[in-house]
Amino acid sequence: IEIPFTVKTRIGFDDPQHFDKILEIFARHPIDLLAVHGRTVADRYRPGVRYDLIRTAAEAMSCPVLANGDVTSPAGALEIWKDTATRGLMLGRGAVRNPWLFQQIRQAFAGETPTLPPGREVLRYIESLFDTVTDPDYTELERVHRVKKHLNFLGTGIDAEGLFLHQMRRTTSRAELSRVAADFLDHDQPVALEPVAAPEAART
Ligand SMILES: Cc1cc2nc3c(=O)[nH]c(=O)nc-3n(C[C@H](O)[C@H](O)[C@H](O)COP(=O)(O)O)c2cc1C
Structure with a gap:
């Protein structure tokens, strides 16, 4: 059997300046998929996700990269996807708040109006x-x-x-x-x- 090797990472511990080095380490391994949460550990869940650094990862890695952090609405999802040039998105708290969000994002990507639950x-x-x-x-x-x-x-x-x-x-x-x-x-x-x-x- 083949088991895909996937990695999930933040952009650093307390400073994103080391993110390039982290990406260099990832590039030395046969990673099948990388999900990047665009905050440092020290950032916890504060606003200000570094979508620019997620884009850096998407450009640097040869495997598909997913963008993660504050995807909370269909319109926001489209914007984040475009800004990060990633293959897809990973949802955390947004999906707990709104499990309809996956379908709503698919609708937004298809140019449809997202259906809101009653x-x-x-x-x-x-x-x-x-x-x-x-x-x-x-x-x-x-x-x-x-x-x-x-x-x-x-x-x-x-x-x-x-x-x-x-x-x-x-x-x-x-x-x-x-x-x-x-x-x-x-x-x-x-x-x-x-x-x-x-x-x-x-x-x-
Ligand atoms: C309740 C909760 C549990 C989480 N558990 C994990 C986990 O086990 N492993 C992990 O990599 N990230 C975990 N995370 C982090 C999320 O995967 C995600 O990276 C983070 O919440 C940022 O995405 P968001 O802004 O969409 O919530 C957890 C987040 C929350 C809120």
Whole structure:
């Protein structure tokens, strides 16, 4: 069997000045795919992703390169893809906030208008998190905490005032959390789920 050799990297530890050297090391190995998160480790999740350095990687490497960092909307995705001249994009928090983003980006790339999910579909997604990201063996409070971690990303795309985030963070049971979610999302209006606060606000 053949196992592809893929690498994921940031652009340095505390200074991007060493990124060229890092790329030289990568170039000496038979890497099949490289994903570049355009921040240093010290940058954590702060705004200011270095898309220019991701482009440097795409130009320097002979393997396909994926751009990663703050892909949060279909329009932004198109821009980042063009700016970085990469083969594709890797989504992190944007996909947790908005799992419809993959399809929306495909639509944007095809020149179509991205389809926004109605509030109730987003509500179903939140309910599904209890099954997909928590374990029934945990206590209810532990499961609520785990879902809330994910909702920290989602919350920045629900209302501009941060009321959803404020209220959901204070819940201590599944019923309470579901009630808060329903208060904001039990409707048929389309929800853009694009971050209304700085992406940094959604850091874990
Ligand atoms: C909850 C969470 C877990 C992550 N786990 C990993 C991981 O196990 N390995 C990894 O390489 N990156 C991990 N990352 C980093 C993401 O893959 C990505 O590089 C980073 O979030 C930047 O992309 P974004 O701005 O789209 O979120 C994680 C990020 C988050 C938010």
